Amino acid sequence: MTPRVSPLLNDLERDALTELVNIGVSRAAASLRKMVGGEVLLSVPSLEIIGHRRAAALIQEREGDELVAVRQEFGGAFQGRALLIFPRANGMELVRAVLGEELTPAEAAAMEDEALAETGNVILNSCLATMANMLERSLTMSLPEVLRRGGLSLLQTAEPVEDEGLVLFLYINFSVQNRSIRGYIAMVMDLSSLETLKRLVGEFIDRVMQDDIEA
Amino acid sequence: MELGTAAARLPRLGGPVLEVFARSGLSLLITDPGQPGNPITYVNAGFTEMTGFPPEEAIGRDCRLLEAPDTDPATAAALAAALAEGRPGEFELRHRRRDGRRFWDRVTVVPVPPGFNRPGFAMAILTDITATWEEGAAQVALRSRQEALDKLQERLRAALSASGVMASWDWTIGERRLRGDARFAAVYGLTAEEATSGVPTATFFSIIHPDDQARIRLAVGGILRGAEVFSKEYRIRLPDGTIRWVHARGRRHEAEDETASRFTGTMVDVTEQKRVEERLRIAQTAGGVGTFEYTSGYGTVSVSEQFCQVLGLQPAQDLPLRTINALIHPDDPPLIDPAPPPGAGCIRQVEFRITRPDTGEQRWLTRRGEFLRDIETDDLRFSGVIYDITASKRGEETLRRLNDELEARVAERTADRNRLWRLSAELMLVARFDGTITAANPASAAVLGWTEIELLGRDLFELVHPDEAAATRREFAALADGAPLARFDNRCRRQDGSWRWISWSAAAGEGLINAVGRDITAATEQAEALRQAEEQLRQAQKMEAVGQLTGGIAHDFNNLLTGIIGSLQMLRTRVAQGRLSQVDRYVTAAQGAANRAAALTHRLLAFSRRQTLAPAPTDVNRLIIGMEELVRRTMGPAIRVETALAAELWPTLCDPNQLENALLNLCINARDAMPDGGLVTIATANASLGEAEALQQGMAAGDYVSVAVSDTGTGMSPEVMARAFDPFFTTKPIGQGTGLGLSMIYGFAKQSGGQIRIRSELGCGTTMSIFLPRHATFPTEEEAPMNAEPASRAGQGETVLIVDDEPTVRMLVREVLEELGYHAVEAVDGAAALLVLQSDIRLDLLVTDVGLPGGMNGRQIADAGRALRPGLQALFITGYAEGAALGQGQLEPWMHILHKPFEVEALASKVQQIIRQAEKPKPAASFARGA
Numbered sequence A: 001m002t003p004r005v006s007p008l009l010n011d012l013e014r015d016a017l018t019e020l021v022n023i024g025v026s027r028a029a030a031s032l033r034k035m036v037g038g039e040v041l042l043s044v045p046s047l048e049i050i051g052h053r054r055a056a057a058l059i060q061e062r063e064g065d066e067l068v069a070v071r072q073e074f075g076g077a078f079q080g081r082a083l084l085i086f087p088r089a090n091g092m093e094l095v096r097a098v099l100g101e102e103l104t105p106a107e108a109a110a111m112e113d114e115a116l117a118e119t120g121n122v123i124l125n126s127c128l129a130t131m132a133n134m135l136e137r138s139l140t141m142s143l144p145e146v147l148r149r150g151g152l153s154l155l156q157t158a159e160p161v162e163d164e165g166l167v168l169f170l171y172i173n174f175s176v177q178n179r180s181i182r183g184y185i186a187m188v189m190d191l192s193s194l195e196t197l198k199r200l201v202g203e204f205i206d207r208v209m210q211d212d213i214e215a
Numbered sequence B: 001m002e003l004g005t006a007a008a009r010l011p012r013l014g015g016p017v018l019e020v021f022a023r024s025g026l027s028l029l030i031t032d033p034g035q036p037g038n039p040i041t042y043v044n045a046g047f048t049e050m051t052g053f054p055p056e057e058a059i060g061r062d063c064r065l066l067e068a069p070d071t072d073p074a075t076a077a078a079l080a081a082a083l084a085e086g087r088p089g090e091f092e093l094r095h096r097r098r099d100g101r102r103f104w105d106r107v108t109v110v111p112v113p114p115g116f117n118r119p120g121f122a123m124a125i126l127t128d129i130t131a132t133w134e135e136g137a138a139q140v141a142l143r144s145r146q147e148a149l150d151k152l153q154e155r156l157r158a159a160l161s162a163s164g165v166m167a168s169w170d171w172t173i174g175e176r177r178l179r180g181d182a183r184f185a186a187v188y189g190l191t192a193e194e195a196t197s198g199v200p201t202a203t204f205f206s207i208i209h210p211d212d213q214a215r216i217r218l219a220v221g222g223i224l225r226g227a228e229v230f231s232k233e234y235r236i237r238l239p240d241g242t243i244r245w246v247h248a249r250g251r252r253h254e255a256e257d258e259t260a261s262r263f264t265g266t267m268v269d270v271t272e273q274k275r276v277e278e279r280l281r282i283a284q285t286a287g288g289v290g291t292f293e294y295t296s297g298y299g300t301v302s303v304s305e306q307f308c309q310v311l312g313l314q315p316a317q318d319l320p321l322r323t324i325n326a327l328i329h330p331d332d333p334p335l336i337d338p339a340p341p342p343g344a345g346c347i348r349q350v351e352f353r354i355t356r357p358d359t360g361e362q363r364w365l366t367r368r369g370e371f372l373r374d375i376e377t378d379d380l381r382f383s384g385v386i387y388d389i390t391a392s393k394r395g396e397e398t399l400r401r402l403n404d405e406l407e408a409r410v411a412e413r414t415a416d417r418n419r420l421w422r423l424s425a426e427l428m429l430v431a432r433f434d435g436t437i438t439a440a441n442p443a444s445a446a447v448l449g450w451t452e453i454e455l456l457g458r459d460l461f462e463l464v465h466p467d468e469a470a471a472t473r474r475e476f477a478a479l480a481d482g483a484p485l486a487r488f489d490n491r492c493r494r495q496d497g498s499w500r501w502i503s504w505s506a507a508a509g510e511g512l513i514n515a516v517g518r519d520i521t522a523a524t525e526q527a528e529a530l531r532q533a534e535e536q537l538r539q540a541q542k543m544e545a546v547g548q549l550t551g552g553i554a555h556d557f558n559n560l561l562t563g564i565i566g567s568l569q570m571l572r573t574r575v576a577q578g579r580l581s582q583v584d585r586y587v588t589a590a591q592g593a594a595n596r597a598a599a600l601t602h603r604l605l606a607f608s609r610r611q612t613l614a615p616a617p618t619d620v621n622r623l624i625i626g627m628e629e630l631v632r633r634t635m636g637p638a639i640r641v642e643t644a645l646a647a648e649l650w651p652t653l654c655d656p657n658q659l660e661n662a663l664l665n666l667c668i669n670a671r672d673a674m675p676d677g678g679l680v681t682i683a684t685a686n687a688s689l690g691e692a693e694a695l696q697q698g699m700a701a702g703d704y705v706s707v708a709v710s711d712t713g714t715g716m717s718p719e720v721m722a723r724a725f726d727p728f729f730t731t732k733p734i735g736q737g738t739g740l741g742l743s744m745i746y747g748f749a750k751q752s753g754g755q756i757r758i759r760s761e762l763g764c765g766t767t768m769s770i771f772l773p774r775h776a777t778f779p780t781e782e783e784a785p786m787n788a789e790p791a792s793r794a795g796q797g798e799t800v801l802i803v804d805d806e807p808t809v810r811m812l813v814r815e816v817l818e819e820l821g822y823h824a825v826e827a828v829d830g831a832a833a834l835l836v837l838q839s840d841i842r843l844d845l846l847v848t849d850v851g852l853p854g855g856m857n858g859r860q861i862a863d864a865g866r867a868l869r870p871g872l873q874a875l876f877i878t879g880y881a882e883g884a885a886l887g888q889g890q891l892e893p894w895m896h897i898l899h900k901p902f903e904v905e906a907l908a909s910k911v912q913q914i915i916r917q918a919e920k921p922k923p924a925a926s927f928a929r930g931a
């Protein structure tokens, strides 16, 4: 099962990026564990770099139109938008897992957006901050925003989309308090940001390769 | 140097087992029984430690290196023998260290059986048992040592076995130490002590295949930097040099103190699995089999690319359970049931329908899966395959539906048939092969006037018209012989005695004939009426054309007759006056006028198509020149006629009379298109058509002669052009056009192997071009009767029989022939001619009219003559050729024709030519090829 080859990153670079995100979501899991006071496991089984349209089609095909997303803009060495996307039912699950079972459905519904924004912030922030940290760059992030849309429009929000816009598309598995929740992280970046990212990832690889030689 | 060699040789000699022994701290010695004196070839560090002999001092020495004078010679000899012969054994004897000190040595000889690429040998393990020997506790120590050894060997076996966990590790991140269990030590070639006490973490990568290094370093790098899960497949090199695939799984364990965090994991040998997987993958791709693995409780399923393909999804390695199950028909079981599994070892197979998201198509799939208990995690995994069974399912489906419907269909068909039988307007009969009618439908009353009852038991042939009875019987016989179907028409007698034309379709089955008949009387009558109407029309057209022609030439003809009559009168006057010197002038004038009159009638006859039709080599230019005058007259004064004849025009093969006819028709059309006058141009040209051009024109490639008639008239609209060749298509008022002119020209051109083309534009005029295939040669001169050669004298005694009912013609011919020196015999009719033919007088030629009184025509006389005298040549002199009498188309070689009126010279040269040619090939039997 060889992963599809992205034109932009070579195999090793993609492996490295997957690893970076894995570090990020592991940090996020640790933060979530503290938040919910229970077992949280996050993993990223796969990563793809694809065009907007295909990314949208992918979500649409797998999840249909009932989606909820937390969006944050990021800027710095590389910039773009990061989205944490769930099937709408899964989003609610996550809220319940985070807020606890005692809440009535009404209470849960009232707090849903807030809880989602908070959880999304933890995950996206951990992810991106960790990545930036690992890449030895700084990164700023906007406040989270909750969106409810179909897959197709979700990725094509905001200002007129540059045609060459690509999506770093990650599939993540959550296991929160023994609930299985699935979601996606989509990082929408333009080509120049991706090229910067590629360069930084290259440097990261070099550093990792030095790991034991210092030891 | 020697040490290095030996050390290098060790793995090759003993493989990983020995290496582990060597590092185990035991004292070890290997000899080479293949060399004289069985010298020592290897000692390990333990040996040196025990005896004080470094390898360089021991290797190459006699195996009895350690013997001392006080060593028991018998035991020493036995030990040496065991080493030399590779026999197992245990010996206890006093040995001497390098420094001279004695010790009790227990020597265990372990034979190492021959292996790949190396001979068998024996290895000695030396144990210092001085203490126990001296303390008397030797047995206890020995047993414990033995146990330790067994355990070590057991571990090795476990470590090196291809199945199960190969090794486990524990990496302390802050401390940068890597520890492992005994299996880890074996895999990494470490001593047990090293593995337990820890090695630098870089060791982790030391056995990883260079191609996988970077990838694994990255993954481990991720863990060291905070990632939690590690799961990778990669290749490692074992101490014995073999390469294995392993799957390593690990986790980062976070500790309160960051530096105390650990990375632990296990690796499993998956080499075999990899190979199988690869083979499986190939098989799956080829067979359209997709695989999946689902760990109970997870939201996603890991799948193969083929899996996605079978389902019609974008390729992915992991798919949400929901995505997969959402494709499945609501009435069918899910592909993967998220409900708690029934337990390990359970095999499940289901069939279900999916709707492919890529094509929207519905497909049938089968899923086969098995529940397996994951040894590592204790998870229950559901692992299986899916494949498409739509094709077989559809077959099944169709079969079942067919079965279900069969009965219904039978019933329906029966009802249908009954309905048909009763309601059909067509006659339906069931009859035996002999014609006995066994059933008839109600339509019989309407069609034939006989009721169903009246027809029952009657003989069908009583009803069939005698003219068609035989043909009908033949069809019945064919059906009886097994012909599947017969179609025939016959007349059947109605009850009122009239005849009806019935068109039958009949089939045989179960010894009976089932026939369906349609009354086509009306249609037949209509067709006949139509045919007659057509015939009349054609006749009308012909008459019209003749009228057109005669209208144009009557004036000319009268002129010519005036000339002839006038000349003859003048001739008589001058002869009476005795002014003979002026006679010749009038004869010439009369002759010229008569010749032109003859030409005119010739054309007229040609046009009315009562000429014998035969393709012949034709000079088109000459033909046009010959008819130019006629055309001009026909066109009238308002129309100018020009010719543009190509020089060196190729000859062509066609019926010249038909061609004339065609050209005249084209000219008449041109005239009709120019009511206010204009220009008609007749042009000829050579045309060579290449493949491409020919294809475009719908002709065969090759050389053609084209004859084009152009006018400056009204032209044709595209609609008219498209239909111009259709029979009966005309735009002219009734009585003027027949619509047959162009259709006949078309037929002529096609039959001659050519083509006709229209180029026309409304208001600008029309060009009609006839293409005729090129012929090799021009017509021979003698076929042009108008230009006869001067006659020469006949041979000795050559005799000609002349048959004609017209005495003047007989007289004329006779005189001409006698002038030429032939004998001539006359006969007035067939009977008289037969008498001559039966006699034994010499006959070289029969010259006969075709139309004769008295029952026999010229052709019949000729046939009778040839029966009596094979090889007899015949010359028919005729005003117009009776086509039927002379046979259609090409004439027989012995038949010759001369059209009346003819010039005397033409007759003379024709007769001479025939007789001369007939004489050439002897004997007379080969006349047939003469002409």
Ligand SMILES: Nc1ncnc2c1ncn2[C@@H]1O[C@H](COP(=O)(O)OP(=O)(O)O)[C@@H](O)[C@H]1O
Residues within 6 Å of the ligand: B669, B670, B673, B711, B713, B714, B715, B716, B720, B724, B725, B729, B730, B731, B732, B736, B737, B738, B739, B740, B741, B742, B743, B765, B766
């Ligand atoms: N030279 C021409 N110019 C214009 N139309 C023509 C010409 N030749 C033939 N046509 C058209 O083709 C039709 C069919 O011609 P044809 O078959 O010869 O029958 P007919 O002359 O009796 O009508 C004519 O009625 C006329 O409309």
